[in-house]
Amino acid sequence: MSKYQYIQPCRELSGYVQYYWMLDMEDTYPLCEPHRLTPQGFIEIVFYYGDRYQLVSSGQRESHPRASLYGQRTGYLDILPTGRVGLMAVVFTPVGVRDLLHMPLGELANGCYSLGEVLGKEGQELEDQIMTALGFDERVQSLERFLLQRLKRRNEFENNRMRMVITRLLQNRGMLNVEQLADYACLSKKQFERVFAAYVGLMPKQYLRVIRFLHAVELKNRMPETDLATLAFHAGYYDSAHLANEIKTLTGHTSSTLFQLMCFSEDAESISWFLEG
Structure with missing residues (x-):
């Protein structure tokens, strides 16, 4: 059985975040065909708090970050679940994410990066909070505290x-x-x-x-x-x-x-x- 939830951001973040969503599947997901990520027009961060996913490229599988920042895409990316699916994502507005990441977004195009790789210690600490949170509401609260703090520096x-x-x-x-x-x-x-x-x-x-x-x-x-x-x-x-x-x-x-x-x-x-x- 699967559980899908959707929450809109707080008022202060409404111009920067489109929404948060979570997918939790109680049953173990058997290895099957990869899930294909196609161009979406926005940047998102996905936290895989269930079993790990794998990146699939040219028939080869490699480790996929547990907290993944996906840049804008002009192509596709294949990922493969390896067990129980549990993930939570923040979908940013097309423009708002620049004032939250504080970096030129063109550098992220067509890439998938670990949050720690992009945001350093702050990103790793946020990943740890999301992974240990008890539910969707608690994860959103942790994420919004983090985003509001970074929003203080913007053009x-x-x-x-x-x-x-x-x-x-x-x-x-x-x-x-x-x-x-x-x-x-x-x-x-x-x-x-x-x-x-x-x-x-x-x-x-x-x-x-x-x-x-x-x-x-x-x-x-x-x-x-x-x-x-x-x-x-x-x-x-x-x-x-x-x-x-x-x-x-x-x-x-x-x-x-x-x-x-x-x-x-x-x-x-x-x-x-x-x-x-």
Whole structure:
């Protein structure tokens, strides 16, 4: 039996954290096919307080951090549970995480890092607190104390500028170009690309690509009978072949396989929550 819980952040963190979620499965999870993590448009930290997960790459398995910081992705990552599943995650807003980590987020792109590796002693201490906490509420309380302390050091001006850009980008479902976004931010294209990458974690063109892909998944989930050509037209792709190629590049799946896996799943729900802000 599995238990899924979801909690929104406190008011002070609402512009920085989208939500917290926890998945706890009482039964031991047998070794099976890896779970594929695809581009999501946000950065998250996941605490694996149950049995360890493994990273799977080119058929090889390696140790996976118990407290994992996932950067923005333009590709996919496979992880494999090895026993009882127990995990808790914090999903950040696209911009807010910069003022909590205090580092250029572009350095984290397409990576998975241990919290101690990124945040040093503070990260290791937080990991220890989460691993020994007695339940979801206690884990969220420990995490929010940590985040609120780090929030005292932030650049509010650039944060607000990028927050406005992201809002416009999501409202248009990624169907804008870099020049339009740079003009909206009142920056040159070069300045905008530098600031955007530091605050969001990808170059603007890469992020627009991810958002268009998420929009295609969102449309398919709302209109499951829609064919690929119609989906491509409404999501801003040249044609069905363009969309199919993007799906293969970003997820490693064919379009038919991806939609079978994601539509009406928790992953598809999280995409809808994210795009609706």
